[in-house]
Amino acid sequence: MILKIVRARRSPTHEKNLLKLILDAAKSYEESGGDQLPADVSAEMFIVDNCKSIYFAGHENTGLTASWCLMLLAAYPEWQARARAEVLDVCGSELPNDSMLRQMKVLTMIIHETLRLYPPVAFVVREALQDISIERIEIPKGTNIEIPIPILHRQPELWGQDTYQFNPERFAKGIAKACKVPSAYIPFGIGSRTCVGQNFAMIELKVIVSMILSRFTFSLSPGYQHSPVFRLVLEPEHGIYLYLQRI
Numbered sequence: 011m012i013l014k015i016v017r018a019r020r021s022p023t024h025e026k027n028l029l030k031l032i033l034d035a036a037k038s039y040e041e042s043g044g045d046q047l048p049a050d051v052s053a054e055m056f057i058v059d060n061c062k063s064i065y066f067a068g069h070e071n072t073g074l075t076a077s078w079c080l081m082l083l084a085a086y087p088e089w090q091a092r093a094r095a096e097v098l099d100v101c102g103s104e105l106p107n108d109s110m111l112r113q114m115k116v117l118t119m120i121i122h123e124t125l126r127l128y129p130p131v132a133f134v135v136r137e138a139l140q141d142i143s144i145e146r147i148e149i150p151k152g153t154n155i156e157i158p159i160p161i162l163h164r165q166p167e168l169w170g171q172d173t174y175q176f177n178p179e180r181f182a183k184g185i186a187k188a189c190k191v192p193s194a195y196i197p198f199g200i201g202s203r204t205c206v207g208q209n210f211a212m213i214e215l216k217v218i219v220s221m222i223l224s225r226f227t228f229s230l231s232p233g234y235q236h237s238p239v240f241r242l243v244l245e246p247e248h249g250i251y252l253y254l255q256r257i
């Protein structure tokens with residue numbers, strides 16, 4: 011299916027989008043005689059793999075974060091009311107635009123706190139390229155190191171005694187002031203391979219949640235069972251059921 015779309019787009023075009031960037035990169039690999047890619051990776055494989063990565067990384071994580079965020083706002087009506095007041099104040103009856111999204115401070119705090127408690131990507135994975143020693147732990151070359159994000163995000167020594175509570179207020183002065191070691195807040199990873207879609211994801215989340223807030227009040231259905239489970243991503247085992255009421 012991906013290749014069908016790709017072939018249709020291969021004709022020269024002035025379109026500027028992500029697929030075009032991937033196609034241009036594949037073309038430049040082909041033109042360089044293929045020596046920029048490993049021998050067993052064809053240009054077509056490069057295109058399909060990149061499309062799959064973007065689709066998976068871009069769809070599931072943002073959808074899950076929006077779901078956890080709505081669950082938390084349903085469970086904490088005072089924060090739901092505060093976020094709605096901000097959205098109505100900033101947007102009125104208009105759809106949110108770029109400048110409005112930047113003014114949504116309370117919603118940003120709520121999304122940061124959602125990503126602290128329920129980061130959809132549960133591990134950042136790195137491979138040791140050489141023998142290394144951290145404190146007194148010897149890590150041989152080739153070892154996979156998995157950094158468990160939810161555990162880092164809940165350490166009382168880093169976040170304080172209220173670490174298990176939903177408290178967006180901790181982000182009122184930004185990420186740097188929320189955590190004793192700000193680099194321990196890593197819902198989008200860390201370093202040179204940090205998430206390429208993080209700014210886009212924050213925009214998507216603010217648009218989705220603000221539009222729902224401006225149209226509906228919502229509460230948790232009595233059928234909701236809280237059971238976060240790790241299945242490649244951190245998801246609600248039994249789904250999230252909400253009662254929505256049009257405003």
Ligand code: HEM
Pocket residue numbers: 063064067068069071072075129130131133134135196197198199200201202203204205206207208210211
């Ligand atoms: C709430 C939403 C999202 C979360 C929590 C998230 C989280 C992450 C994390 C933790 C990583 C690994 C970073 C590392 O190893 O240091 C990652 C990588 C990546 N993400 Fe996201 N992501 C989200 C949304 C998106 C979106 C919307 C896109 C694209 C449209 C995207 C594209 C990618 C790609 C391509 C990588 C691999 C980057 C690389 O290896 O160089 N992500 N993401």
